[in-house]
Amino acid sequence: MTARSKPKVDDVAKLAGVSTATVSRCLNTPDRVSEETRKKVEVAVEELGYTPNFGGRYLASNSSKTMGAIIPTMENAIFARGIQAFQEVLANSGITLLISTSGYDPEREFEHIQTLISQGAEGLLLIGAARPKKTYEFLERRNIPHVIAWNHRWDRKHIYVGFDNYFAMQELTNTVLRMGHRHIAIIAGPTTYNDRIEDRISGAQAAIEKIDETSLIVKFCPTNYSAIQAGQAFEELMELDHHRPSVIMCSNDVLAVGAIMQAKAMNMNVPDDISITGFDDIEIAEIVAPALTTVHVPHRRMGQAAAQLLLNIRAGKLDQKSIKLGTNVVLRNSLRHKT
Amino acid sequence: MTARSKPKVDDVAKLAGVSTATVSRCLNTPDRVSEETRKKVEVAVEELGYTPNFGGRYLASNSSKTMGAIIPTMENAIFARGIQAFQEVLANSGITLLISTSGYDPEREFEHIQTLISQGAEGLLLIGAARPKKTYEFLERRNIPHVIAWNHRWDRKHIYVGFDNYFAMQELTNTVLRMGHRHIAIIAGPTTYNDRIEDRISGAQAAIEKIDETSLIVKFCPTNYSAIQAGQAFEELMELDHHRPSVIMCSNDVLAVGAIMQAKAMNMNVPDDISITGFDDIEIAEIVAPALTTVHVPHRRMGQAAAQLLLNIRAGKLDQKSIKLGTNVVLRNSLRHKT
DNA sequence: TTATTAAATGTAAGCGGTTACATTTAATTG
DNA sequence: CAATTAAATGTAACCGCTTACATTTAATAA
Numbered sequence: 001m002t003a004r005s006k007p008k009v010d011d012v013a014k015l016a017g018v019s020t021a022t023v024s025r026c027l028n029t030p031d032r033v034s035e036e037t038r039k040k041v042e043v044a045v046e047e048l049g050y051t052p053n054f055g056g057r058y059l060a061s062n063s064s065k066t067m068g069a070i071i072p073t074m075e076n077a078i079f080a081r082g083i084q085a086f087q088e089v090l091a092n093s094g095i096t097l098l099i100s101t102s103g104y105d106p107e108r109e110f111e112h113i114q115t116l117i118s119q120g121a122e123g124l125l126l127i128g129a130a131r132p133k134k135t136y137e138f139l140e141r142r143n144i145p146h147v148i149a150w151n152h153r154w155d156r157k158h159i160y161v162g163f164d165n166y167f168a169m170q171e172l173t174n175t176v177l178r179m180g181h182r183h184i185a186i187i188a189g190p191t192t193y194n195d196r197i198e199d200r201i202s203g204a205q206a207a208i209e210k211i212d213e214t215s216l217i218v219k220f221c222p223t224n225y226s227a228i229q230a231g232q233a234f235e236e237l238m239e240l241d242h243h244r245p246s247v248i249m250c251s252n253d254v255l256a257v258g259a260i261m262q263a264k265a266m267n268m269n270v271p272d273d274i275s276i277t278g279f280d281d282i283e284i285a286e287i288v289a290p291a292l293t294t295v296h297v298p299h300r301r302m303g304q305a306a307a308q309l310l311l312n313i314r315a316g317k318l319d320q321k322s323i324k325l326g327t328n329v330v331l332r333n334s335l336r337h338k339t
Numbered sequence: 340m341t342a343r344s345k346p347k348v349d350d351v352a353k354l355a356g357v358s359t360a361t362v363s364r365c366l367n368t369p370d371r372v373s374e375e376t377r378k379k380v381e382v383a384v385e386e387l388g389y390t391p392n393f394g395g396r397y398l399a400s401n402s403s404k405t406m407g408a409i410i411p412t413m414e415n416a417i418f419a420r421g422i423q424a425f426q427e428v429l430a431n432s433g434i435t436l437l438i439s440t441s442g443y444d445p446e447r448e449f450e451h452i453q454t455l456i457s458q459g460a461e462g463l464l465l466i467g468a469a470r471p472k473k474t475y476e477f478l479e480r481r482n483i484p485h486v487i488a489w490n491h492r493w494d495r496k497h498i499y500v501g502f503d504n505y506f507a508m509q510e511l512t513n514t515v516l517r518m519g520h521r522h523i524a525i526i527a528g529p530t531t532y533n534d535r536i537e538d539r540i541s542g543a544q545a546a547i548e549k550i551d552e553t554s555l556i557v558k559f560c561p562t563n564y565s566a567i568q569a570g571q572a573f574e575e576l577m578e579l580d581h582h583r584p585s586v587i588m589c590s591n592d593v594l595a596v597g598a599i600m601q602a603k604a605m606n607m608n609v610p611d612d613i614s615i616t617g618f619d620d621i622e623i624a625e626i627v628a629p630a631l632t633t634v635h636v637p638h639r640r641m642g643q644a645a646a647q648l649l650l651n652i653r654a655g656k657l658d659q660k661s662i663k664l665g666t667n668v669v670l671r672n673s674l675r676h677k678t
Numbered sequence: 679t680t681a682t683t684a685a686a687t688g689t690a691a692g693c694g695g696t697t698a699c700a701t702t703t704a705a706t707t708g
Numbered sequence: 709c710a711a712t713t714a715a716a717t718g719t720a721a722c723c724g725c726t727t728a729c730a731t732t733t734a735a736t737a738a
């Protein structure tokens with residue numbers, strides 16, 4: 001080993017005066033090695049600052065101790081807390097998490113899936129169920145353990161750890177209707193390959209169809225995470241003169257906050273002049289003024305459960321079942337009775 | 340290859356009727372292969388859903404196409420935008436980013452550094468310069484390219500891509516002083532192994548020392564990212580009757596938002612009764628009411644520059660220089676002249 | 679046409695670990 | 709004490725890929 005180059009098992013073995021097999025055993029199955037030699041090896045490892053080469057290890061042992069997650073974006077907090085919890089649980093089992101972002105683009109998601117698998121990911125966390133066939137075919141053909149989070153379905157083809165977006169939004173809409181609102185607008189991100197948004201919109205529609213003399217407009221933003229775009233959508237909605245909505249339901253909290261800001265900019269009072277709701281219950285929902293009525297999603301529990309599930313599969317328990325988590329409507333000041 | 344097991348180069352080679360070397364060349368240096376055979380190989384790859392095994396590849400080529408980043412936490416937005424930009428730039432060069440979180444714990448950071456290096460990370464993004472000697476010794480001994488972000492120093496021992504926390508906070512404090520405030524309190528997270536906070540506090544102190552008859556109290560929270568803890572600190576500060584501060588400067592925006600919320604809960608008006616400032620200018624700074632006076636940090640540019648720098652080093656340009664980015668005070672409604 | 683050179687492809691040796699199996703050493707038992 | 713068994717360690721094959729070098733094939737020049 002030249003100075004500065006990475007030390008290898010052979011270097012450690014030589015320094016400790018043992019064979020490479022013994023070094024390897026010290027690192028992986030220390031109880032199969034005598035106290036004495038283990039000490040010697042530990043000293044040598046310390047001395048050299050040795051870290052096993054992942055490539056060699058993965059190749060030889062066929063275990064990467066690595067999981068992958070592909071989320072749409074890190075820029076807003078929607079996925080952060082869940083992923084953090086996911087990572088914590090994995091870390092407790094000595095598993096490294098590789099994270100990539102797809103930017104809501106299924107093509108990029110597919111590429112990243114392939115990259116992560118190449119990197120040795122033993123399982124994947126994916127967001128939502130909507131993706132091209134070829135992605136699923138790849139997962140199936142390669143028999144890759146994967147958990148779909150942030151949504152839940154009853155089909156047995158995949159494992160879900162999520163919640164019922166349809167039901168949750170229906171509940172929220174029922175609450176809105178109970179407060180006397182009859183003309184509702186939704187500001188939503190694009191639904192292409194986003195089943196969560198799709199479900200939320202359908203949920204709202206389902207609630208409304210049960211009540212007479214109601215109207216629902218859906219206004220789409222170009223993206224899912226831009227408060228400013230939501231503001232523009234809000235502005236356009238306010239220009240309607242027929243069935244002008246008295247409440248704006250946004251498909252997530254970020255959009256809702258954008259709507260609130262725009263309302264303020266237009267000198268409208270929330271909730272006196274217009275009610276606004278969100279979805280997710282991320283941190284800003286509590287912070288914005290007025291505080292946001294929204295749907296609380298148990299992000300941390302979702303992340304933890306997803307991690308546990310993948311760990312179980314990794315441990316050979318292949319019969320894992322989907323987990324459906326509950327959500328609940330959180331009433332705050334951005335929504336009030338129609339006057 | 341049994342059904343369902345991962346296809347290997349040999350499988351592809353066999354199916355395409357070529358040698359493994361040719362397959363490898365098709366994937367890595369397609370221009371060294373004839374049009375015709377490349378087509379054949381591509382078909383075979385597609386047919387089998389082949390993804391090269393990272394372990395083998397890394398081992399043979401000694402290139403992992405991987406960088407690592409260790410950030411304190413993902414749970415708040417302070418690092419999210421910068422890291423996202425960092426990742427985007429890397430992705431454009433075909434480099435995968437591995438992210439880990441240390442939870443502000445230098446011991447965990449050290450472990451994660453080792454893990455990432457084992458995984459083949461060719462360079463690291465680290466946050467701040469404060470960490471135990473042994474961490475630096477490891478980096479040096481193994482000659483690991485690394486960039487320190489979110490802070491900047493003039494020493495030549497490391498490469499920084501960051502900003503001057505001391506100066507930025509000094510500027511903000513000068514602004515506060517210019518508005519007539521003389522009794523100032525700081526709410527800050529722990530400074531152990533957090534040089535950014537340390538610098539910010541010293542910066543404020545430096546500004547104050549130049550002006551007579553001023554006072555500065557520093558109140559520490561147990562953690563860096565809890566709005567609630569900042570609220571408690573705020574409450575305690577308001578109980579002071581000697582030199583009760585007229586402005587609370589928080590060491591980041593999350594804490595500042597916590598302080599604002601607590602003020603509201605105590606029926607105090609911000610900024611009429613008390614001024615509050617933050618640091619970072621993350622999204623909530625604009626959203627909270629009143630909007631937060633804070634220090635704008637160019638997170639995206641910082642992430643991009645750090646990535647570019649690591650890419651340069653990877654390309655053999657070893658003489659990279661630190662980059663100092665500017666910050667600027669953003670005046671919003673949470674700070675006003677002392678009446 | 680044959681000699682020379684370039685392009686395309688193949689052969690096989692590692693890259694740095696792990697682990698089945700062989701061997702040595704120590705402990706236990708009849 | 710020798711025979712048996714268990715524990716500790718060593719030897720060497722192999723994991724999947726890349727690449728230096730060798731070989732074949734095609735193109736060009738003499």
